[in-house]
Structure formats: structure tokens, C-alpha cells
Amino acid sequence: xxxxxxxxxxxLVRPYAVTRGRTRxxxxxAMEALIETTDRGxxxxxxxxxxxxxxxxxxxxxxxxxxxxxxxxxxxxxxxxVLVADMAADGLIAIYEPTGLDDGDGAVxxxxxxxxxxxxxxx
Numbered sequence: 001x002x003x004x005x006x007x008x009x010x011x012l013v014r015p016y017a018v019t020r021g022r023t024r025x026x027x028x029x030a031m032e033a034l035i036e037t038t039d040r041g042x043x044x045x046x047x048x049x050x051x052x053x054x055x056x057x058x059x060x061x062x063x064x065x066x067x068x069x070x071x072x073x074x075x076x077x078x079x080x081x082v083l084v085a086d087m088a089a090d091g092l093i094a095i096y097e098p099t100g101l102d103d104g105d106g107a108v109x110x111x112x113x114x115x116x117x118x119x120x121x122x123x
Contacts, residue, residue, distance in 0.1 A: 018049075018051050018075075018079060018083065019079055019082040019083065022082055024082070025081045025082045025084070025085030025086070026085045026086060026088075026089045027085045027088060027089065027095075028085075029066050029081050029084055029085055029088070029095055029097075030066070030097055030098055031065065031066045031067040031070075031077060031081075032065050032066070032067065032098050032112075032115065032116070032119075033065065033066050033095050033096060033097045033098060034063040034064070034065055034095075034096040035055070035059045035063065035064050035065070035066060035069060035084055035093050035094070035095055035096075036059050036063050036093060036094045036096070037056045037057075037059045037060040037061075037092070037093055037094075038091060038092060038093055038094050040090075040091045040092055041056045041059075041060075041087070041091075041092035041093050042056070042060060044092065045057075048087075048092065051073070051075075051083055052083060052086075052087055052092065054073055055069055055073070055080075055083060055084065055087060055093070056087075056092060056093065058072060058073075059093060063096070066080060066081060066084055069084065098112065098115075
């Protein structure tokens with residue numbers, strides 16, 4: 001049996017251990033969706049896990065995209081997507097999905113492509 005101090009932390013924990021092995025989010029979240037901490041997320045920040053606290057801190061007062069959260073936390077996008085979706089389902093964060101993702105025929109719209117190109121140029 002492991003004591004709390006024997007529990008692996010940091011880089012020793014595999015990323016998908018954070019999601020308990022789940023790879024699919026409760027709700028779909030686009031990687032360019034903007035995330036913001038809600039009042040509930042601020043109130044309950046001491047009661048949530050370490051990764052959720054980091055996400056709540058990153059998005060408190062600063063809108064962050066799912067891709068930015070993934071990069072800043074050095075987590076795979078899929079792991080960040082599951083964590084963000086879980087937090088949204090619990091009312092800890094708000095997700096603002098982008099509009100105009102397609103032209104109505106299933107093709108990706110030029111507005112999205114222009115935003116992606118603009119973001120890449122800023123890197």
C-alpha cells in the first residue's frame with residue numbers, strides 16, 4: 001500500500017492516468033475553442049485536482065484556447081480535451097466554441113482557415 005508521499009507526481013505520471021484512461025471527452029471541444037473559468041470554478045478551485053486547478057488558473061481572467069492550454073501544460077491535446085470537457089460538465093469553466101466552422105456543405109470555411117493561418121504567423 002502506498003502512502004500519499006509515495007504516490008508518483010509530475011513527469012512520472014503518464015498523461016492518460018490523469019483522465020483515468022479515458023480518451024474521449026464528454027462533449028466535443030474544438031482546439032480553437034476559448035475557455036474561461038466560471039465563478040463556480042473559482043469557488044471550488046481548492047477541491048479539484050492539480051491539473052484542473054492549473055486549467056482554472058490559466059483561464060481565470062484570460063481566455064485560453066484548448067490548444068494553448070494543452071501547450072502550456074505540456075499535455076497531449078486529447079488529455080487536455082478530456083479534462084476541459086469534464087470541467088465544463090461540472091460547471092467549472094465555460095467553453096466558447098468558434099462559429100462558422102463550415103460552409104454548410106461539410107467543407108471547412110475560409111474564415112477558420114484564415115484564423116489558423118493568422119495564429120501560425122503569430123508563432
